[in-house]
Amino acid sequence: MTFEHLLAERIQGMSASAIREILKVVAQPGMVSLAGGIPAPESFPLDIMQELTQRVIDHYGPAAFQYDRTEGFAPLCEALVGHLAHKGVPATADEITIASGSQGVLDAIGKLLISKGDPVAVEAPTYLGAIQAFNPYQPEYVCLETDDQGLIPASLEQVLRTTPVKLIYLVPTFQNPTGRTIPLARRREIARLIQKHNALLVEDDPYSDLRYRGEPVPPIKALAPEHVVYISTLSKTFAPGLRIGFCVAPPTIRRWLVLVKQGVDLHTSTFNQALAAEYISGGYLARHLPTILSLYRPRQEAMLQAMDRYFPAGFNWSHPEGGMFLWAEGPEGLDAAEFYECCIACNVAFVPGKYFYTEPGAGLATMRFNYTMIDEPAIDAAVRTLAEVYSEQMSR
Numbered sequence: 001m002t003f004e005h006l007l008a009e010r011i012q013g014m015s016a017s018a019i020r021e022i023l024k025v026v027a028q029p030g031m032v033s034l035a036g037g038i039p040a041p042e043s044f045p046l047d048i049m050q051e052l053t054q055r056v057i058d059h060y061g062p063a064a065f066q067y068d069r070t071e072g073f074a075p076l077c078e079a080l081v082g083h084l085a086h087k088g089v090p091a092t093a094d095e096i097t098i099a100s101g102s103q104g105v106l107d108a109i110g111k112l113l114i115s116k117g118d119p120v121a122v123e124a125p126t127y128l129g130a131i132q133a134f135n136p137y138q139p140e141y142v143c144l145e146t147d148d149q150g151l152i153p154a155s156l157e158q159v160l161r162t163t164p165v166k167l168i169y170l171v172p173t174f175q176n177p178t179g180r181t182i183p184l185a186r187r188r189e190i191a192r193l194i195q196k197h198n199a200l201l202v203e204d205d206p207y208s209d210l211r212y213r214g215e216p217v218p219p220i221k222a223l224a225p226e227h228v229v230y231i232s233t234l235s236k237t238f239a240p241g242l243r244i245g246f247c248v249a250p251p252t253i254r255r256w257l258v259l260v261k262q263g264v265d266l267h268t269s270t271f272n273q274a275l276a277a278e279y280i281s282g283g284y285l286a287r288h289l290p291t292i293l294s295l296y297r298p299r300q301e302a303m304l305q306a307m308d309r310y311f312p313a314g315f316n317w318s319h320p321e322g323g324m325f326l327w328a329e330g331p332e333g334l335d336a337a338e339f340y341e342c343c344i345a346c347n348v349a350f351v352p353g354k355y356f357y358t359e360p361g362a363g364l365a366t367m368r369f370n371y372t373m374i375d376e377p378a379i380d381a382a383v384r385t386l387a388e389v390y391s392e393q394m395s396r
């Protein structure tokens, strides 16, 4: 008995992520991975965690272990007001909703807004986790064109003029997978367009705190507050295993998001939210963030320098000022999936970029490289191996 006949129609849109398969390969002994997309374990503030655990028990007692409001643990919502203001998102505690990671918000958005066949506009390439969150609700994806500066506003305008999209999903800052950041002038144009067409933008912002150089760019939420659901997370600046994400949504959307979430998990872990509240309000986040930045900054620089040093002509790559990823495009005709197989044989893994496109056949020559998981000498050696494998492939 397989029970296949019992499965709901919506599972047709669901599939195991190709990246999960790649991550299994990465777990093989001796493999050096530029494939993952996760924070370095040494970035987790374990000493602070111990202190916070005691603080939470002292401050909140049994309340930290009790059922709580679906909207979010009140002290965390209050602590996030200042954190969000610092990121350029004005919000009161009542406007903030906590979820089990940004992923929890993305799923709730899908459930709330997407009916089968609804058009949903996404950047090409886009974040795979959002596609996985939306797929069970069976949308039709509409691709938005991008260049080195992220979304091209004219492409958004064209889509908004011709298609009644339910939502637009963007990662405007240090995007996963490309590392690109949409500059301010484009953000203003995007804000103008969504206002003009009365459209709803989902702005996913997990990476803006990880800025190694340059000046912060205001979130689109600050430019068109009524038209944007802004999502962020503590996964990259505290610990992803705590599953603390949050959003600021227009009032109607927020009301429904809370109802949707109630049916899923009643609320996010009270204890973890209390840890997060103390992490922010006690000034620990502000003190620990520089440690995370000083861990990742040299790793990113090592990757950029290694790419300059070893990569042959014909390759282009992004030069982000922060985040966790670099995006490379090989010469026309390069099959990055085939290249990946050769690199795996030499014990270096990355993610072929085609997996981040919703259109089959797109991005065949592209690749995503992560630099947060290994140290500078290992990054240099891995990039060098990639370049050597490529030269060997070419000479054959």
Ligand SMILES: Cc1ncc(COP(=O)(O)O)c(C=O)c1O
Residues within 6 Å of the ligand: 037, 100, 101, 102, 103, 104, 127, 129, 171, 176, 204, 206, 232, 233, 234, 235, 240, 244, 245
């Ligand atoms: C663009 C983007 N959104 C959301 C997430 C998920 O984050 P969380 O751990 O908060 O669910 C990630 C994680 O890699 C991401 O890259």
